[in-house]
Amino acid sequence: MISLTNLILVFIFGSIVSYLLTKANRVLGSIFNFLLTAYALYEVWNLNINHSEKLFVLFKNLESTLKVTYLGKYFALVSMIVISFVTFFIIEWIKKKGIKPAAFNAFMLIMISGVLGVFFANDLLTLYIFWELAVLGSFLIVPMGKEDSKKAAVIYAVTSAIGSYMYLYAIFVIFKRYGVLSFEQVSQQLVNDSSLFKWFVILFIASAGMAKSGIFPLHTWLRITHGNAPDAFSAILSGQLVKMGSYVLAIAISVFPTVQMFSSFYHGIPLLNYLLIWLGNISILIGTFMAIRQNDMKQLIAFSSIANGGYILVGLGTMNSIGYSGGLFHVFNHAIAAAMIFLSFAAVVYRTGTTKIDEMGGLIWRMPWTFVTYLVGIISLAGIPPTSGFISKWMIFSALVNKGMFITLAITFIGSVGSFLYVFRPLAGVFLGQLKRKHADVKEVPGIMLIPMLLFVVLVLYIGVYPKPVLDYISSIEKVLGIKPISYNGFEIITPLGKWNTLTVFTMFSVGFIIAIVLYLIFPKGKRVELTDQYTGGDYLYNYDLYHYATGFYRFIERLYDRHPSFERLYGMLAAFFRSIGDIVTGLIYKLSPSGYVxxxxxxxxxxxxxRW
Structure with a gap:
């Protein structure tokens, strides 16, 4: 088995090899990336818990170390599953024009090296170093997308920098006060500290996680970054990089045991956790209602990622058996669902060249397997059985009911109902309805792109029926963190409110599906019309584009919050203010005469x- 240090170095030096191979042949370089990520997935799977390695020593009390924990390994496995599937998809996708393949593949491996370092870091400093490495790699990839991708990259970098600087400040003050940085030692010091210092430490560390996972008020980067990043990379951006933020939030809330550090405020939940839960609530509402408005399918799922980041934070914040389990389970569910949805969008863009919902329609018969991928993905994202997405939301709902947090329960329920609405918009506007004449010759994407998409489908259904592999990891995480492990037995999940048997539910849905197919085959069909004539049931329209029902799809709902307050506008005003200050300072400093410089x-x-410091 390779050491953690060498595994990370393989990706760093592998980026050079990938660059050279891709320069020679872009497909060959992409195959190299896939083989390397698949190998890393195998190595991560076989890592022994508590295995540790020393990277370097700055001085006596400051060591940089790596360590395999259940929490880190869980996040690393989820991430490497997503990344390995997406890199397989990229083998064919990267043939498209308009992207720098050599740089793309090289930066991808640099990013992955940072990702692995983040999840296996054993101290705050090591995590920060690899965090910046992961951000650097992803930041260099984002500008390779659409026309506004450079602006998106800047916004992404600035938001990441806000979280990073707050995290870095927390490192400085922690080391100055305690003289240690390892998670275990810092945790012990924080538990024994009776001052308000620990409040600020946890909030500053959590801010880095909030910035990366798109939690309000640091959520505005997701829309423009997802919307403009390279299409296939959006699957990693949402399915993996956002989960780095969830990992840091888990550290701030549970590795540093907030339940022991702070007194109970509401049903055993500390005030700080309760504040974070409410930030999660706001994120759910913003993500849901803004997703409903979107006509760009990538931006729609970007807002969905904000909402689902809120679900994860709500679950983790409860810090009880079923709620914390639900939060961690939702990390897996959203990573997989978001990745498969973005891959299905990448496939659609690969064939149609657009992300606008009202510019498409009727692709279900042209791209049936892409449709199946999207359909299963949104069923899981919306939390509908028998997919794995239902399990995590049901666990979070159960925890909120058990805690008596009915306002939060209502908000999470509104988010779930809203998710049915916004995921249906691309379903109806892209795959169903009227086929555009310009897309009459569109066909399914190549098999190499379909394989990872369909593997995601199988994985979502498999875990939805048999969640034990995921629950085993979550149970081990809870034991280590001092949280009562979730109760489960094979296909059955047990909560204080009742039991959920996944096999029984799957059987019922399967029987219903079979009955529906039989009835469809037995009874006579209605009039068959061309895909281009569906809107009027067979009558021909000369100016049919004006009648596309994806335009203003949920206008009756959007009217309710047409004049909503916008944090994007607020941040834009702040940016303009600081830009004007910068122009003034620049005008004062940069003079043409040498005397000004002197x-x-x-x-x-x-x-x-x-x-004189």
Whole structure:
């Protein structure tokens, strides 16, 4: 078995090999990336818990170490499953024009090295180093997408920097106060600290997780970044990179045991956790209602990622057996569902060249397997049985009922109902309805792109029927963190409110599906019309584009919040303000005459001499 350090180094040096191979042949370089990620998945799967390695020592009390924990391994496995499937998809996808394949593949491996380092870091400093490496790799990939991708990359970098600087400040003050940075030692110090210092530490660390996972108020980057990033990379951006934020939130809430650090505020939940839960609630509402408005299918699922990040935070924040399990289970569910949905969108764009819902329609018979992937993905995302997506939401709902948190329960329920609405919009607008004449010759994507999409489908249904493999990891995580493990037995999940038998539910749905097919085959069919004539039931329209029902699909709902407050506008005003300040400072400093430079150099020297730190 390869060491963790060497596994990370393989990706760093492998990026050079990938660049050279892709320069020679873009398919060959992409195959190399897939083989490397598949190998990493195998190695991560076989890692021994509590295995640790020392990276470097700065001085006596500051070591950089890697360690395999149940929590880190769980996140790493979910991430590597998503990444390995997507890199397989990219083998064919990367043939498209308009992307720099060599740089894309090289930066991808750099990002993965950072991802692995984040999940296996054993101290705050090591996590920060690899965090920045992962952000760097992804930041360099985002500008390879649409026309606005450079602007999207800047917004992504700025939001990440906000979280990173707050996290870095937390590292400085923790080391100054305690002289240690390892998770275990910091946890012990925080538990024994009776001051308000620990409040600020947890909030600053959590802020980094909130920025990366798109939690309100650091959520605005997701729409523009997902909407403009390379299509296949959006599957990793939502399915994996966002989960780095959830991992840091899990550290802030549970590895640093907030239940022991703070007194109970509401039904055993500390005030800090309760505040984080409410940020999750707001994220659910914003993500849901803004997703309903979107005509761009990638931006729609970007807002959905904000809502689902809220579900994860709500589950983790409860810090009880069923709620925490639901939050961790939702990490898996959203990672897989978001990845398969974005891959189905990448397939659609690969054939049609557009992400606008009202520019498509009727693709179900042209791209049937892509439709199946999207359909199963949205069923899981909306939390409908028998997919795995239902299990995590049901667990979170059960925890909220058990805790008596009925306002949060109502918000999460509204989010679930809203998810039915927004995922139906691409279903009806892209795959069902009227086929555009310009898409009459569209066909299914190549088999290499279909294989990972359909593997995602199998995985979602398999875990929906037999969730034990995921629950085994979650149970082990809870034991280590001092949380009562969730009760489950094979196909049955047990909560204080009752039991859920996944096999029974799957059997019932299967029987119903079979009955529906039999009835469809037995009874006579209605009039068959061409896909281009469906809107009027067979009558021909000369100007049919004006009648596409995807335009203003949920206008009757959108009217309710047409004049909603926008944090994007607020942040835009702040950006304009700081830009004007920057222009003033630039005008003062950058003079054409040498005397101006001499003056400012003298001022800086005097300030440094005066501070003398």
């Amino acid at each position: 003056f400012w150099i003298s001022v800086v020297i005097l300030i440094i001499y005066w501070v």
